[in-house]
Amino acid sequence: MADSKDVPLVLGIETSCDETGVGIVAGTTLLADAIASSVDEHARFGGVVPEVASRAHLEAMVPTIERALKEAGVSARDLDGIAVTAGPGLAGALLVGVSAAKAYAYALGKPLYGVNHLASHICVDQLEHGPLPEPTMALLVSGGHSSLLLSSDITSDVRPMGATIDDAAGEAFDKIARVLNLGFPGGPVIDRYAKEGDPRAIAFPRGLTGPRDPAYDFSFSGLKTSVARWIEAKRAAGEEVPVRDVAASFQEAVVDVLTRKAVRACKDEGVDHLMIGGGVAANTRLRALAQERCEAAGIRLRVPRPKLCTDNGAMVAALGAEMVARNRAPSDWELSADSSLPVTDPHVPGHGHSHGHSHSHDHVHEVSKGNLYT
Amino acid sequence: MLLLALDTATPAVTVALHDGTAVVAASSQVDARRHGELLLPAVDRVLAEAGTGLDAVTGVVVGIGPGPYTGLRVGLMTADTFGLALGVPVHGVCTLDGLAYAAEVDEGPFVVATDARRKEVYWARYSDSRTRVTEPSVDRPADIADQVAGLPAVGAGALLYPETFPEARGPEHVSAAALAALAAERLAAGVELPVPRPLYLRRPDAQVPKNYKVVTPK
Numbered sequence: 001m002a003d004s005k006d007v008p009l010v011l012g013i014e015t016s017c018d019e020t021g022v023g024i025v026a027g028t029t030l031l032a033d034a035i036a037s038s039v040d041e042h043a044r045f046g047g048v049v050p051e052v053a054s055r056a057h058l059e060a061m062v063p064t065i066e067r068a069l070k071e072a073g074v075s076a077r078d079l080d081g082i083a084v085t086a087g088p089g090l091a092g093a094l095l096v097g098v099s100a101a102k103a104y105a106y107a108l109g110k111p112l113y114g115v116n117h118l119a120s121h122i123c124v125d126q127l128e129h130g131p132l133p134e135p136t137m138a139l140l141v142s143g144g145h146s147s148l149l150l151s152s153d154i155t156s157d158v159r160p161m162g163a164t165i166d167d168a169a170g171e172a173f174d175k176i177a178r179v180l181n182l183g184f185p186g187g188p189v190i191d192r193y194a195k196e197g198d199p200r201a202i203a204f205p206r207g208l209t210g211p212r213d214p215a216y217d218f219s220f221s222g223l224k225t226s227v228a229r230w231i232e233a234k235r236a237a238g239e240e241v242p243v244r245d246v247a248a249s250f251q252e253a254v255v256d257v258l259t260r261k262a263v264r265a266c267k268d269e270g271v272d273h274l275m276i277g278g279g280v281a282a283n284t285r286l287r288a289l290a291q292e293r294c295e296a297a298g299i300r301l302r303v304p305r306p307k308l309c310t311d312n313g314a315m316v317a318a319l320g321a322e323m324v325a326r327n328r329a330p331s332d333w334e335l336s337a338d339s340s341l342p343v344t345d346p347h348v349p350g351h352g353h354s355h356g357h358s359h360s361h362d363h364v365h366e367v368s369k370g371n372l373y374t
Numbered sequence: 375m376l377l378l379a380l381d382t383a384t385p386a387v388t389v390a391l392h393d394g395t396a397v398v399a400a401s402s403q404v405d406a407r408r409h410g411e412l413l414l415p416a417v418d419r420v421l422a423e424a425g426t427g428l429d430a431v432t433g434v435v436v437g438i439g440p441g442p443y444t445g446l447r448v449g450l451m452t453a454d455t456f457g458l459a460l461g462v463p464v465h466g467v468c469t470l471d472g473l474a475y476a477a478e479v480d481e482g483p484f485v486v487a488t489d490a491r492r493k494e495v496y497w498a499r500y501s502d503s504r505t506r507v508t509e510p511s512v513d514r515p516a517d518i519a520d521q522v523a524g525l526p527a528v529g530a531g532a533l534l535y536p537e538t539f540p541e542a543r544g545p546e547h548v549s550a551a552a553l554a555a556l557a558a559e560r561l562a563a564g565v566e567l568p569v570p571r572p573l574y575l576r577r578p579d580a581q582v583p584k585n586y587k588v589v590t591p592k
């Protein structure tokens with residue numbers, strides 16, 4: 001690690017889904033976190049339309065870079081490197097960010113670091129709580145992914161412990177909110193109603209928690225169906241749906257499984273730190289239950305503020321700065337976007353450089369390939 | 375004057391340097407699937423061949439399409455970002471105009487057509503190599519047969535559909551050298567070139583892939 005006067009100043013670009021994010025960090029200090037989102041353009045389609053997202057990234061990129069530089073009060077000339085999400089994510093959307101990062105790094109004469117979106121979600125916590133403990137267990141939960149990852153060095157070693165085999169946790173929140181007519185996005189509104197409800201009112205199923213089920217994988221599809229059926233049965237019987245109790249009981253089922261499995265993974269692996277990231281990390285019950293269970297198990301919990309949990313450029317810059325600090329090989333000018341970049345590749349080093357670990361590109365994925373995104 | 379020109383709106387990844395009088399160095403590779411990988415190394419090669427660096431460039435010229443979107447954006451995003459980093463102007467040139475210019479047709483009228491995939495072509499009519507007389511559009515060849523009947527046609531889109539374009543000829547793809555020469559000529563004549571915004575000509579497919587972030591109407 002460089003000394004405090006010489007921490008790497010890195011600009012990070014994130015375009016894996018619908019947020020155009022540009023962040024600037026100095027080592028583990030956040031200087032700027034500029035975001036442009038195309039979320040409203042996708043709303044009428046019911047999901048992120050890749051071509052709409054890609055078009056929006058192209059329009060937003062230059063103004064967002066300018067905004068980040070202004071916010072950070074630094075000159076592009078002073079940067080020590082440019083980092084960019086190389087994958088996983090939407091191929092066309094990623095390519096816009098990668099093209100911008102390559103051109104920017106080349107024009108400024110700075111090294112380029114193509115990095116992994118999931119490793120960035122973990123590394124962002126350095127901006128909030130200082131250097132990551134090694135090893136760190138990370139629970140990433142959002143509208144696009146639900147994964148349990150173990151990292152002994154965020155620049156070179158990220159090991160998938162488990163992942164969702166069907167829906168992402170955030171997806172389940174959105175769908176249940178829709179069934180309850182609570183609007184979008186589902187996470188915050190369910191959280192709000194749940195506070196006034198009884199989490200033990202209805203016993204909704206805990207997916208993949210049987211003795212023979214995989215210890216660290218998740219499943220939320222069965223829960224989703226079960227909650228929807230319960231609501232429909234009430235409606236069919238002409239009874240009022242107890243929205244607060246349903247929200248509380250559903251939410252409890254999700255966060256119970258997430259925290260139970262995360263804590264178990266920490267214990268099994270002898271890890272005394274748990275990091276939680278992704279948009280669902282904003283959920284107050286998830287934070288509270290994780291805190292409670294971690295305390296009981298002697299595990300220290302680290303959860304960044306909500307704005308750093310959702311997709312942003314600062315997380316990419318944070319991982320880029322770590323790559324610079326640890327002398328990882330920069331990427332080549334041939335760097336391409338890889339929509340299915342394996343979680344085990346924290347970055348995409350250039351050919352002809354030596355680097356700390358093997359990165360055979362065998363595309364060994366998490367259990368659920370479809371949920372690697374966002 | 376030193377113009378860096380690039381175009382990724384056709385299967386060609388093409389880069390050229392132009393000093394205001396002539397093309398200094400150029401590179402063209404045809405690989406429709408690897409625009410993102412090939413463009414930056416090509417820029418680096420062209421600059422090295424000319425014995426100069428990017429900071430000597432006084433303006434960027436980029437093909438704004440029409441062209442298949444994913445590849446088209448690589449060139450536009452690269453040009454935009456060069457402009458930001460270098461503080462130089464970025465000029466847009468219609469990719470079909472570059473092809474028309476390279477075709478060196480003195481006596482018109484003629485047609486330029488590129489492959490728009492999905493059995494369609496991007497096309498426009500020209501009265502000579504420097505003068506486009508219709509807005510670029512995207513159509514099925516059979517639907518424009520009447521409008522292009524009897525006219526010579528240039529470009530891969532024309533070569534693909536001989537029934538509509540019996541008098542088709544090359545060049546197949548645009549070259550940045552032609553794009554740069556055309557831009558240099560127009561700039562010298564005091565013509566203002568358009569801002570580099572993509573010519574998509576089609577609305578995005580509203581297809582939401584499975585397992586991506588769910589967004590529902592408010």
Ligand SMILES: [Zn+2]
Nearest residue numbers: 142311373374
């Ligand atoms: Zn994400």
